[in-house]
Amino acid sequence: MLDQGVVEILLVEDNPHDAEMAIRALKKHNLANNLVHVTDGEEALDFIFTRGAYTERNMENGPKIILLDLKLPKVDGLEVLKVVKSDPRTKIIPIIALTSSSEDKDIIESYRLGVNSYIVKPVDFDKFVEAIRDLGYYWLLMNKSPIR
């Protein structure tokens, strides 16, 4: 299982279609190999901090990057961001916020909380793929050495 191995990307997205499109976009650039998808903030935190269903998991195994939708059920994306970025063990994990609008005031809030970048989920899928590609590469590559 993936649990045992190193997780490259944690995708936190409650909308299954968006998640599918994101995964598809990542796959196009071979970035989705070690990808874990969770659908709410609580599960995301459990995964990151190896709690709940993920107690077996080793925190050493990442994730290397978190794609975080800001609008989530249960624990909100900003809350997840805040917790991750305020924990010394996890705060170096780059988090890329996913949002529906570049006008979203949550983006500003997320920067305050330490988000590393954000991607507007455009309606045009092609543009989304481009954005995922650019950012995914950048952060995955950027983060390789520090984490290791």
Place this chain on the structure above:
Amino acid sequence: MKKEAKTEIKGEDMKILIVDDNEQNLYMLDMMLTGYGHDVVSAKNGDEALHKLKKDNFNLIISDILMPKMDGFQLCRECKKDEKLKIIPFIFYTATYTEKKDEEFALGLGASRFIVKPAEPEVFIRIIREVMQEADKGLISAPAAAIIKETEFKERYTERVVKKLEKKILQLEEAKKALEEEIAERKQAEEALLESERQLREAQEMAHMGFWSWDVKTGDVKWSEEVFKIFCLDPNEFKPRIDSILALSPWPEDHERDKELVRRAMENHEMGIYEQRFLRPDGSIGYYHSTFQGKYDVNGGLISIVGTVLDITERKRAEEEIALNALRIQFLLDLHQLAFAPQEEILDFTLEASLKMTQSEFSWFGFMDEKESVLNIHRWSKSTMAQCALHEKPLEFKVSEAGLWGDCIRQRKPVVVNDYSAPHTSKKRIPEGHVRIQRFLAVPVFDEARIMAVAAVANKKQEYTDSDVSALGNLINKLWEILRRKQTNQTLALQARISNIFLTTPDDEMYNEVLKIVLEMTRSLFGVFGYIDEAGALVVPTMTRQIWDRCQVPDKTFIFPRDKWGHSSWPQAIRGKNIICTNEPSTNIPVGHVGIQRQIALPILLKGEVVGLFQVANKETNYTEADIRLLKDVAEQVAPILSARLRREQAEEKIRKLNAELEQRVKERTAQLESANKELEAFAYSVSHDLRAPLRAIDGYSRFVLEDYAEKLDDEGRRLLNVIRINTQKMDQLITDILGLSRVRRTEMRLSRIDMNALVNTVYREIASPEIQQKFVFSVEPLPEVFGDPTLIRQVWINLISNAIKYTLPREERRIEIGGRTEGGMNIYCIKDTGVGFNPDYTHKLFGLFQRLHRADEFEGTGVGLAIVQRVIMRHGGKVWAEGKVNEGATFWFSIPIREERDA
């Protein structure tokens, strides 16, 4: 002298015979000779003397010549013939025979001496002494020889006697003549006496002096005519008695004095003098001066009294008049001195002075109202008050209903009535119990042409005269002068005090301070000072503490709405715009309210409108015209300020209300806006997230179909999927624009200085790709700087420039010109293109949301861009407008007010 005295004593024992037919002469001689110590025997003629000589021995004979029966010559001859008698010295003493020949004849008969009457006693005594000394020496002369002879004696004697008779006759004739003359003289004298008596009588009449007498024995009392006249009594009817005169003065206090006076005069036998008043039968008073003197017998018993009576009424009148005038002058001076005394005191003084100055019984004083139609009695004199039994002493009298005193207003001059009981056209019936009027005088007081007051006096004992009229007039005019000056001074002082209050007292205390003054000046216990507010209610910002604290009315209030005024005096005063002054206790007072004994309610008028109210109550004495005048003065002064204050207060109240309302509205609106904003934000969030998610799915999954099933799709299938994708992207654009617009609306403006040229160029470069830029001639004039929100203004330029590009791109000539200027406090910018333009008929639709003047297949667009432009410019306080024609390009203008940084 002593030597002589000795000789006198020596001769004391002489016995002398004196002979004279005149008893008086005998008496005189007897007295004289007896006085010298002689023994004297008298005889009335020669015959009697001869008899006495023969019976007794005498030392000396003194004889007259002319005597009945036997005269002196015959007596002397007979003595000298007698041997015994011839040695007695013989002295003739005669008044008739005074000639030299008579003396010679006498001495020839043998007489020792011949003395002519009258002789001084000393001479007589000296001669007697000489004769006696001669006799002692024996020197008694013998008769002349010739005389001794009878014939010769007779001849010579006859001659002497005839001569004497002739002379005597002559003397008698002379005497008769003298007598006749004397009689004539006496007649004249009698006539003169009568004349002088007549004159005396006339003088008595003129002097009004009469005489009276009383005979104690007979009890007769006699009065001269003048006495009757003086006492106005008929001599034919009135029978005077000794006490009649004093009885004419029926005043007990005078009786005592008179009795004492008479008693003293009688006791000391002195003349009594006194002055007394008396009552005439017609009731008038006169005065007389009286003197009287008693006559007494040797034992001091009163025989009679005589007296005079002098009528001094005129003199007394004159004296009284002088005294009265002095009194009047004194009163005027005193009144003048009183000028600084309290007004009540001055009025009291004047009233009592008017009584004394006119010698009246009653007086009153009243002020006229401004229309001269109502007289307010200010004050009745104490005597009037004491005697008037009317239960209610009215204070207000209408001139139209006034009786005699009204005439002095109608005729505008003093009115004198000395016969009140006679019918008078103006006289009204006097109420029961009213003081009885006998005489009456009323004087009007003028201030220029207006009658200000009326003073009246009544019941002088005598008739009112011109001097009373002028005295009362002078007094009252002086009073008025003082009152007016006082009032002026008072008014000025009052005005100063109130002005000072206006200047120095905060608004909310002004009412209190003014009321304090009013209460003090009217000596009132309670008071109210309020204004009529906008709604017509009486607002009383002040009220004396006592009245407020003591008032136990439920619903105690400072505000009296008009519909709850009731019918007590103050609402009546306000409604009727008239002053209500009453000295009667109020009866319609609510339970628990403080009692009102007397009060004034005075509406404060400004230009005929009631703006406020003064009410004062419970002065200890009655309210008078002076109190009303004072309140009026204050009201006059307060009215404009009250009104101004009122207006200001009303305006302030309005503003306060408006502000409060506005604040409330702002709060509400803010709340509404906040909630709307929240809703909008939620909506925007929802739009941006939730609306977009399905779109993304549609687009993404369309794309998945195109990718995953490419080989299974023909060209038409691919086209249809692409239509889906294009429309989802349009939908996405629409959502973006709507979000943009909502952001313009709700984001807070952050103003800063903006370099418009730089901004325009940047925006142009950002939105126009190099290819596009190549196709355009883009020119920008120097633009004025603007003070605005950079993000929003940037959005404006983005929208305007992208519009210009979009609509000009299809044209052959592609020019975009941007310009700007400053005009009328506004910065005005414009962007002109050579694009397709628009139908000017639809200019009004240009800036509407979702309004589009072109078909979607001609030009892309959501119809939101210009709406955003308009919103932004409006938020900056400017305007947007446009001009254009189809195919002739379009020009858009917008203006933004010039603002300094500090205004932000």
